[in-house]
Amino acid sequence: MTLNPTAPSPSSRRRPVAVPALLAALALTAACSNSSGGSGGGGGTAQTLTGDCAKYQPYAGHSGTTVTMFASILSPESDNLEKSWAEFSKCTGIKISYEGSNDFESQLPVRVAGGNAPDFAIIPQPGLLAQMVKSGKVVKPPAQTVTNQDKWSPVWKTYGSVDGTFYAAPMSANMKSLVWYSPKTFAAAGYEVPKTWADLMALSDRIAKAGGPKPWCGGIASGTATGWPATDWLEEVVLGTYGGDVYDQWVGHQVKFSDQKITTAMQTVADWMLNPAWVNGGYGDVKSIATTTFQDAGAPILTGKCAMLQQASFYEAQWPKGTKVAPDGDVFAFHLPAVNPAIANPVEGGGEFLAAFSGRPEVQAVQNYLSSSDWASSRVRTASGWVSANQGVDKSLYTDPIDKLSAEALTDPSATFRFDASDMMPAAIGSGQEWKSLTAWFAEGQSVQKVAGDIDAAWPK
Template identity: 70%
Template sequence: MMFSTSGTRGPRTRSHDEHTRPHARRRALLTAAASASLLAAACSSGSKGTQATPSLTGDCAQYQAYAGHSGTTVTMFASIISPESDSLQKSWAQFTHCTGIKISYEGSNDFESQLGVRVSGGNAPDLAVIPQPGLLAQMVKTHKVVKPPADTVSNENNWAPIWKQYATVNGTFYAAPMSANMKSLVWYSPKAFRTAGYQVPTTWSDLMSLSAKIATSGKGKPWCGGISSGTATGWPATDWLEEVVLGKYGGQVYDDWVSHKAKFSDPQIQDAMKTVQNWMLNPAWVNGGFGGVKTIATTTFQDAGKPILKGDCWMLQQASFYEAQWPTGTQVGPDGDVFAFYLPAAGSTQTPVEGGGEFVTAFSSRPEVQAVQNYLSTPQWAEARIKVARGWVSANEKVDKTLYTDPIDQLSAKYLTDPNSTFRFDASDLMPAAIGSGEEWKAMTAWFAQGWNTTQVAQDIDSAWPSS
């Protein structure tokens, strides 16, 4: 349901003549008082006396805790761009309508680099939606991040401990989780699979065998891919490596890799990189609809899967949030134009699941900023987003799960909440920002664009790792 945000206050009547006659002055004052009464009646329960905070009624009553800041603006900066950002802005439409707090949102492909520039330049947004815990830690070091208000801290009990851990720096909780996404998925066309007689693979061996079969069929390439994403170019390639490391070697090696106890040059990580090389840098298998291996570096991640709809490629490894990138009218479901299946483990790890998410971080403690921060940490906001967003899953455990009517959301929630899964957050998002959203992205891009070998990629990343 959409709500209008066009409500405006009535004009204030004031006398411009310092020498106006008493009865005219009195008439003007009465007119102003009447206007004020009408305004108060629109937003209050009609109780007598002047109130600093209006009492909201009807559909707006649920926003009472955030009232009292009408006419203010809160700026928000994030990496979420259209079309995904369209539903984000719809999700707080009623909040804005009822509270009068405007959220001025800006999304950018250059978010990771621009946030630091803005913060250091004294032009920080009121709120930033940070997708990397490593970047959050970097921002905390600037001493510009503001600790969340009490209500947001209280709401942290609505998330699993692992999510609170990712939003904590040096023992202090800083940022409420906004969303969760399932990365261990492969997008495909059920209709095309059915016509060709292909079965959805349930093991890594079956997946590789299917890829080889499609490659020799002469009917498109088995895989398509794209890692271009502005200054964040390279991040999808890090996901491919992370999936293999987790699936082949399990959570402990994955954790050691994140902390650099296991280096990129170590045998296990090198072996995982060679698995990715045989998969996504295989000229016989990629990049359907775009060209050869090198085109993966110049194809945007938003466009990467679209050749599936034309039969130019068959599969795309990408997260649940990719659902928002399909063209309008695309049917998503088990019998639709596109759907997704769980990416099988590349080794013996039990149900490996890689996920990601975002964290709402404040750079201001103004009351209206805290009101927005508190609201975004509630299950009520998450449910509002679910109602308007395909491919979006909340990290908040208090969310009514029956609201997930989208089949991809249901599939994602199944694995993200599976107690038997081996869940880990995106590794590059956990690594120091200089690596995870810096040198690793650059080196991984060079792997595809310039044909670097795995040893060269590893040496470049390892040598850039910060000493502390």
């Protein structure tokens, strides 16, 4: 069975071709009205907003202005993004001119260096944010944007900061720490969703010995990004074994890949996803993981050839049309347990951050709105498949069960949350040698020691 071929990229994990969705703004009724006592150029007398528009009063006073935004988010998701601020634009008179690009990561530095920076960029990698801050072009956010961070777990502010200074407010979040499975299959076989790592490993062994489906399936092929799912498996185990401090030191290479802690974590991954008795259901042996696309990896769950797949919340888009995703459906997901029970609720994820390259008043007004719980709630209402870790969003707004499960984990104040490690490591490692070496680990059976040594040797001096 072939899954949805519209594959997310490994960084922000989504793409296809952008189509502006500002038509949504035209559909707004005249319920929103505003009165302005000055010119509409943004510096005149403040507007008085009435009716449904009154809630946007804190952002008023800049009617007739335009701000530009550049990101990697493409249609159809960009359509939903534009719909989420359509009423804000209608009421305040601030036009947000959005552009999405498949080449965002390479084009943004070029535009900034050439003096053609957008007013805003939605940046999915903290490493790219740091690069932009070092260019000297990123403008610190206004006070209200800073205050809005109180609705996020404090660690998120650090990912929007460079050298201890806050620059970019988080917008979206995604949940990596999930295991997909078939509730129907589990119920028929008498399997229970495991609550601990030991229970998960025992269940895997039980399924393998039953002689039916393999307990696990997986795929790490992703074109030029082949290998990225394997980085997630290692990150989950490092975080779930040692907690946030060691994870952070590993990201910064104070703890090397060849350190005993990381090689031990790699061996845990090997016992799990390189176990010939446990993988790769529906496709072949361990080596087949390297040639199976991540989009297709979960298909054997639906045909009864595989029991589980470790993948992120965004994998929901890969199930074939008509697949019921629910606790009693064709597929659902549970939270991957911590390897070490002493680690409180480890959650690995990713997200996006709004960085400004201008301090104009209308830019700051948009920045304040897009960092608020009100905007996050608007985006949740617009369409499913998007999650915020903003604790001010009412969870009842989530209509998709995976979105709700993810939001609960991402906003849990007791969670040990960490951002995707490979997205924070230098690009030569996180999207270079680590992908290459972990692929060789699966495809060629290279040893843990060689894989770790090769990655350490490639680390920028």
